[in-house]
Amino acid sequence: MSEQPAETLTDLDRARLDLRCELLTSGLLIESSVPGLYGRSGQFEDIVDGIDRVVRAAGPGSEAIRLRFPPMLPRSDFERTDYIASFPNLTGAIHSFTGTNADHARMLADRSEGKSWDGYLEPADTMLVPAACHPAYPMFTGALAEGGVLLDVYGYCFRNEPAVDPARMQAFRMHEFVVIGDPDTAANHRASWIDRGLQVLDDLGLEATAVVANDPFFGRAGRMLAANQRNENLKTELTIRLYGDLDEGTAVVSCNCHQDHFGATFGIETSDGSVAHSACVGFGMERIALAMLRTHGSDPRRWPAGVRSRMAL
């Protein structure tokens, strides 16, 4: 963080550093030596839980199947999604040691000389979860019941993108409502959650804007994928200006239609035998918490009564 000389900082850099400093000084977040990796205080967790109450109140309730996955998923499932092709730089592969006593001794000898010891590790059969809903799709290989399925998924995601901006964390939680069904059901789910998502944010006293968006596909080939996604209007983000007019705003909710991507990948069929489509809305819990702190101030006891009451704070 100290590598960039102060004189080259933009106003936006400075605003991000200021917010980061505020969050750490107040103790809401806990600094680590890695940019984008933070501990959370109990107070920060209470805010996240309060936001989640408002998210759940707007959600499908008991109509949805509630699923909670750990932060790792099988490597074989990760492979099938082709995530490594589209987002190699965000990927988290897990490696571990499978060697003998003698290998271990050699690894520790290298390590004591300050050399890298990762070469002694082997790929494990797990990867880090890049989006909360990814571990769910393999459950539905085969034919869906009529009407498809509606899922409520909440969990930790990982993206390898060290950043000063506290809104860009490497480890963060996403609460998602996911539909897998026919093309219309998926398209409607995405579309309807633009307004429903805006309403959730409005209930929290936040001013948000819906914008056409694309995923950050990697490299030259990725630019075409991103353009397609925009042209087909498959992704809408609800953004909030954490930094005034210094940037275009921070995406706090994302409404996505995957068309047949996961259906084809995991062999999921609708009841009439065609490839299933899917769509999800994802609430970025830490980003919404930052937006709350930015909008209503750093002391939740002084937030608007209506908001506090909806959050059951």
Added chain:
Amino acid sequence: MSEQPAETLTDLDRARLDLRCELLTSGLLIESSVPGLYGRSGQFEDIVDGIDRVVRAAGPGSEAIRLRFPPMLPRSDFERTDYIASFPNLTGAIHSFTGTNADHARMLADRSEGKSWDGYLEPADTMLVPAACHPAYPMFTGALAEGGVLLDVYGYCFRNEPAVDPARMQAFRMHEFVVIGDPDTAANHRASWIDRGLQVLDDLGLEATAVVANDPFFGRAGRMLAANQRNENLKTELTIRLYGDLDEGTAVVSCNCHQDHFGATFGIETSDGSVAHSACVGFGMERIALAMLRTHGSDPRRWPAGVRSRMAL
């Protein structure tokens, strides 16, 4: 899982497979293609949350600093604990792609030929959290206030140990109460939580036994570390017999004194300037949930009224 011919299965193997099958068939856990990696149903999460209410009721409440960490910690902190020396085989190192467009093209070409692509990745500056309390110690480098600190930490841990036994998960949650202070405070914390932990389990209607234990240190050198730990009586596990008399029981709670391990590693001093000692009690949330299901049956609605009421189910 199907690699072992049925005739070589022991009774214990069979009992573990039976429990696993029961949990998956009832939908409480969700199978993945990786042994020891499961999704959780909403009902399973309700059980875990209910257990946590009983754990918290026995805990230090607002006397403790509540901290919640993501499932990753800085590689530099991980390095300092020497975990890679003691538990290399359980370690989860995170690797990611940092190359160019051309590297990416080569990686995808290898991948399309079915070759491993992990060689194109580089070690990231993060590792998986091996025990819930590990990310907390670096916060306290320097001098502690008089009396030390008491922490309440809850989070996901990772251990790379694929197993059929559903009680041996690769990703699981641990709720810990941790003390960092003078040697007596640490020793007393560990000792007092043996009875307090047994009481929590008794409140949940579980029959547990306290046994002297050691960590599974790796290899030949590790055997000596394990023997020292037992001789100095630093680790007591509270075990429950999930499989009758087929094994010695499963550890569901662990009471540990680290002596000056973390204090020396992270430069933590007591108010009088000596190296701080630390101790923790860790509640293995998934294992306690399995013990509840094994003891009271697979339908929480039919669990003893007193237990249900304490869990607020």
